[in-house]
Amino acid sequence: MEKVLLKKDLNSWAGKLGSYDIYAPFKSGDVWGYELMENQAEITLDYPNTAIPPKKILFPQREVLFEFEATQEGGMEIREVLPDDTPKIIFGVRSCDARGLAKLGKISQGGIEDVYFTRRRNQTVIAGLACHNPPSPYCFCTSVGGSPHSLEGMDILMTDLGDAYYLESVTEEGVKLMGSAEGIVTDPDDKQKADKEKIHSDSEKKILLDISDMEKINEALSEIFDTGLWDRESLSCLRCGICTFSCPVCHCFDVNDEIIRTHPLKGKRVRTWDNCQFPDFTMHSSGHNPRSDKASRLRQRVMHKFRYFNENCEEFLCTGCGRCIEKCPVGIDIVEVLEKAKTYEK
Amino acid sequence: MKNEYIPKPARIISVKEEVDGQRAIKTFRTQFLEPDGFSYRCGQCAMLSVFGKGESMISISSAPHITDYLQFSVLKTGRVTTALHDLEKDDVIGIRGPYGNGFPVEDWKGKNLVFVGGGIGLAPLWSIVHTAIENKDEYGDVMLIYGARSSNDIVYKDELDGLKKKMTIHLSVDNEEPDWKEFVGFVPQNVMDKKPSPENAIAITCGPPVMIKFTIQSLNELGFNDDQIYTTVENKMKCGIGKCGRCNIGEHYVCKHGPVYSWEKLKTMPQEY
Amino acid sequence: MVTLEELKDNCRQILKEGKVKYIIGYKRKNGQYMTVPAFLDRIEEVDHLVWDPSCIYNLVRYLRDEKMRKEKEKEPDTRPVGVIVKGCDSRAVNILIQENYITRDDVYIIGVSCEKSGIVDEKKLTKKFAGKDIRKLDFAGNGKIQVTCGTKNSVVPAEEILADRCIECTIPTPIVFDVLFGEKTDREVPDPFKTIKELESFDTTRKWEFWKEEMDKCIRCYACRSVCPMCYCDECVADSISLAVKPDTTAEEKAHKIRWVEKSPVISENFNYHLIRAMHLAGRCVDCGECDRVCPVDIPLRYLNRKMEKESLDHFGYTAGMEPEKPTLVSCFREDDPEEFIL
Numbered sequence: 001m002e003k004v005l006l007k008k009d010l011n012s013w014a015g016k017l018g019s020y021d022i023y024a025p026f027k028s029g030d031v032w033g034y035e036l037m038e039n040q041a042e043i044t045l046d047y048p049n050t051a052i053p054p055k056k057i058l059f060p061q062r063e064v065l066f067e068f069e070a071t072q073e074g075g076m077e078i079r080e081v082l083p084d085d086t087p088k089i090i091f092g093v094r095s096c097d098a099r100g101l102a103k104l105g106k107i108s109q110g111g112i113e114d115v116y117f118t119r120r121r122n123q124t125v126i127a128g129l130a131c132h133n134p135p136s137p138y139c140f141c142t143s144v145g146g147s148p149h150s151l152e153g154m155d156i157l158m159t160d161l162g163d164a165y166y167l168e169s170v171t172e173e174g175v176k177l178m179g180s181a182e183g184i185v186t187d188p189d190d191k192q193k194a195d196k197e198k199i200h201s202d203s204e205k206k207i208l209l210d211i212s213d214m215e216k217i218n219e220a221l222s223e224i225f226d227t228g229l230w231d232r233e234s235l236s237c238l239r240c241g242i243c244t245f246s247c248p249v250c251h252c253f254d255v256n257d258e259i260i261r262t263h264p265l266k267g268k269r270v271r272t273w274d275n276c277q278f279p280d281f282t283m284h285s286s287g288h289n290p291r292s293d294k295a296s297r298l299r300q301r302v303m304h305k306f307r308y309f310n311e312n313c314e315e316f317l318c319t320g321c322g323r324c325i326e327k328c329p330v331g332i333d334i335v336e337v338l339e340k341a342k343t344y345e346k
Numbered sequence: 347m348k349n350e351y352i353p354k355p356a357r358i359i360s361v362k363e364e365v366d367g368q369r370a371i372k373t374f375r376t377q378f379l380e381p382d383g384f385s386y387r388c389g390q391c392a393m394l395s396v397f398g399k400g401e402s403m404i405s406i407s408s409a410p411h412i413t414d415y416l417q418f419s420v421l422k423t424g425r426v427t428t429a430l431h432d433l434e435k436d437d438v439i440g441i442r443g444p445y446g447n448g449f450p451v452e453d454w455k456g457k458n459l460v461f462v463g464g465g466i467g468l469a470p471l472w473s474i475v476h477t478a479i480e481n482k483d484e485y486g487d488v489m490l491i492y493g494a495r496s497s498n499d500i501v502y503k504d505e506l507d508g509l510k511k512k513m514t515i516h517l518s519v520d521n522e523e524p525d526w527k528e529f530v531g532f533v534p535q536n537v538m539d540k541k542p543s544p545e546n547a548i549a550i551t552c553g554p555p556v557m558i559k560f561t562i563q564s565l566n567e568l569g570f571n572d573d574q575i576y577t578t579v580e581n582k583m584k585c586g587i588g589k590c591g592r593c594n595i596g597e598h599y600v601c602k603h604g605p606v607y608s609w610e611k612l613k614t615m616p617q618e619y
Numbered sequence: 620m621v622t623l624e625e626l627k628d629n630c631r632q633i634l635k636e637g638k639v640k641y642i643i644g645y646k647r648k649n650g651q652y653m654t655v656p657a658f659l660d661r662i663e664e665v666d667h668l669v670w671d672p673s674c675i676y677n678l679v680r681y682l683r684d685e686k687m688r689k690e691k692e693k694e695p696d697t698r699p700v701g702v703i704v705k706g707c708d709s710r711a712v713n714i715l716i717q718e719n720y721i722t723r724d725d726v727y728i729i730g731v732s733c734e735k736s737g738i739v740d741e742k743k744l745t746k747k748f749a750g751k752d753i754r755k756l757d758f759a760g761n762g763k764i765q766v767t768c769g770t771k772n773s774v775v776p777a778e779e780i781l782a783d784r785c786i787e788c789t790i791p792t793p794i795v796f797d798v799l800f801g802e803k804t805d806r807e808v809p810d811p812f813k814t815i816k817e818l819e820s821f822d823t824t825r826k827w828e829f830w831k832e833e834m835d836k837c838i839r840c841y842a843c844r845s846v847c848p849m850c851y852c853d854e855c856v857a858d859s860i861s862l863a864v865k866p867d868t869t870a871e872e873k874a875h876k877i878r879w880v881e882k883s884p885v886i887s888e889n890f891n892y893h894l895i896r897a898m899h900l901a902g903r904c905v906d907c908g909e910c911d912r913v914c915p916v917d918i919p920l921r922y923l924n925r926k927m928e929k930e931s932l933d934h935f936g937y938t939a940g941m942e943p944e945k946p947t948l949v950s951c952f953r954e955d956d957p958e959e960f961i962l
Contacts, residue, residue: 252591285424287864428874
């Protein structure tokens with residue numbers, strides 16, 4: 001289904017979606033983030049991209065998995081804590097981030113299913129937004145199989161036509177959601193169709209970074225596991241978590257118990273984001289650490305994205321959003337590392 | 347939809363102190379509070395919860411044909427295992443699983459099995475050792491070469507004595523001890539001393555990384571091919587289902603694709619374990 | 620003014636003489652006007668060395684990596700490491716020496732004076748020059764910075780684009796150095812604690828609301844801790860990402876480590892984390908502002924540390940990193956120390 005929605009009507013459409021929790025980009029200080037919108041009038045899609053990707057809505061940084069409480073009979077009562085089932089809409093998701101959600105879906109739902117992610121994903125509609133201009137000078141979506149208007153992971157793709165949005169449904173969910181806009185949307189005319197196509201094709205050309213020979217990257221990486229490249233490239237790494245916390249597909253987590261009361265015991269099992277760049281991420285209880293230095297941790301991040309995931313799922317675990325490059329406090333650049341990896345001479 | 351992160355409460359029905367001191371090992375037998383269809387293969391693991399402390403991945407040391415209890419032998423080494431050691435009979439823990447690939451026992455039918463273990467490394471082998479003895483006619487000769495730092499560090503002492511009638515067992519300790527009559531030296535040296543035959547045989551080794559490394563060298567020297575040698579790997583784990591992202595060796599998640607690997611496979615993988 | 624060629628010559632010289640293992644400095648980020656940390660171990664690499672207002676990093680932080688590397692090596696190269704320091708950075712070196720983390724012989728200190736200028740705040744810069752193609756930044760002397768956009772140069776008063784910490788800086792020249800480039804300069808700042816005084820004037824409720832909102836943003840990436848040259852502990856009490864476990868650490872020791880702060884990024888735990896860090900930096904923070912700069916969600920972390928600096932100065936007349944031969948603020952006691960705050 002394809003429709004056109006005047007920009008001034010975006011808020012009235014949102015107003016019809018009362019049964020949904022609506023998430024949209026919101027600026028606080030200088031930083032954009034996805035926030036639960038209490039006031040539809042505040043929804044704006046005029047934004048570059050958020051600091052933290054929308055994965056935080058489907059895979060929150062902190063999540064209670066269950067609660068436990070010792071019973072009087074000496075047993076242990078376990079209460080599963082599932083996410084609430086309010087349907088959600090996320091407005092304005094960029095193509096890279098929507099693809100990120102699709103990849104997260106493959107990880108969470110492949111093999112043994114992650115109930116928490118699946119439940120949230122199943123009740124969430126993604127109304128994404130195509131990019132006119134790359135939100136970041138470090139965007140490289142087109143190098144990793146995406147595009148500024150990719151439909152993967154979207155339910156609806158919106159394209160900004162200036163005074164209106166061009167809406168394309170991608171899934172049944174999208175059709176349903178667009179149905180709710182009946183009366184305020186119109187059918188696109190030929191000019192609008194042509195404008196949209198032009199915006200899409202122009203936007204691809206505006207991506208500044210282009211990594212060549214990506215089809216050879218897996219093989220190139222397989223040959224440089226034990227080389228000095230990683231030492232060299234990780235020298236300035238601070239071992240902070242910015243690159244992975246801001247990544248739309250990084251999904252590693254930790255699980256810990258938080259105690260509410262010790263006698264009788266009551267507490268929660270909590271999952272939080274974790275990070276392959278943190279030193280004790282892989283440390284055994286004995287103190288032995290298979291990835292004990294910065295070099296091996298940078299290698300893991302790059303290898304996981306461009307080799308290991310590729311081996312398992314035949315795609316990259318990277319959507320080219322450029323956040324890890326833009327946000328790295330010491331300028332470590334994954335594209336540069338890949339370029340060096342391709343030409344590294346042992 | 348099954349929620350894999352929810353452990354099932356199980357009661358500890360017995361605690362046996364195998365080894366005391368700094369490197370204490372205890373064996374726990376557990377029963378689920380509610381009857382459970384928990385079934386597993388030799389060499390698989392389970393995630394044990396001490397509520398309020400966290401979870402730890404432990405190999406199941408009882409054989410699958412035993413249905414009365416699940417057995418775990420635990421070396422006291424960190425937060426969760428120390429908490430486990432503080433527990434007593436009748437206390438409740440959580441169990442989820444089983445996880446991992448387990449040993450390819452079907453492929454080993456009709457073959458001689460040589461088990462080489464060190465210290466707590468006997469625990470992951472224990473289920474398959476028992477399975478092999480229980481189904482004697484399905485396998486060839488079964489031999490166990492097992493060693494520990496000292497006689498105090500040997501696990502399953504009582505059982506080992508009983509099993510000597512059913513299989514060949516060669517024990518060792520690292521250093522001389524007054525009443526020790528068996529081999530003195532490291533496990534790989536004992537392997538060279540006992541010279542198990544590689545013919546129609548599979549060797550399965552588990553123990554500290556250094557021991558595994560030299561045991562494989564010994565086995566190779568005795569004529570075992572890399573595809574005749576199996577070992578188990580351990581890495582830090584949080585989920586057990588290939589999602590939390592920390593136990594991987596290259597593209598392999600130890601919790602899901604492992605922990606059992608043939609040496610032929612493992613030696614091609616990055617050394618991140 | 621610092622002459623870059625002189626600085627480079629010195630670096631080439633010490634590398635050539637084998638006086639230093641390598642030099643930690645600044646180089647241009649690929650095709651951009653900003654810099655990244657550079658680790659120069661070959662003479663020809665010195666060509667890439669940069670000194671301009673984009674040299675935002677406090678490179679002293681990397682002395683920790685060097686120390687860890689050295690501890691791992693069997694036969695470590697014990698030559699000093701060359702490090703380029705600004706005024707604030709040099710005080711960080713002093714503290715590391717004062718606290719016996721490193722010795723003076725571990726470092727060859729190449730001082731550069733910021734004189735009446737300093738380093739830029741990239742956000743202020745890109746806001747001021749929005750839509751322009753910034754190519755290059757240069758010190759223009761007399762508290763001015765030259766910004767090259769395309770082919771056009773504009774000279775602006777440094778204050779307009781300087782990082783907040785530089786605006787309030789009174790010590791722009793390195794305190795300790797083996798060689799110094801640029802002039803030793805006094806910098807008159809009407810009120811070095813202006814920002815924090817504003818915050819101090821808030822009433823308790825407003826302060827609480829302010830910090831609650833800021834703490835709610837924290838994602839606990841630990842970038843602030845990881846970038847701090849003073850945060851060199853093997854194990855940080857405030858976070859659980861770096862446990863120092865040695866082969867002889869007993870199970871009990873590991874099991875009974877107290878988790879002062881849960882991993883959950885909730886307001887209470889975030890407060891705990893940041894306040895513990897601020898307390899541990901009291902009398903140690905040199906206001907290099909790196910924590911503030913690296914925060915991906917713009918928490919004004921500098922305020923916390925600046926407050927502790929002000930307390931140190933007001934109560935004890937102590938400025939961190941000025942006199943390495945004297946004991947640190949929190950490791951000494953004087954009979955005339957104020958104690959009216961002791962309950």
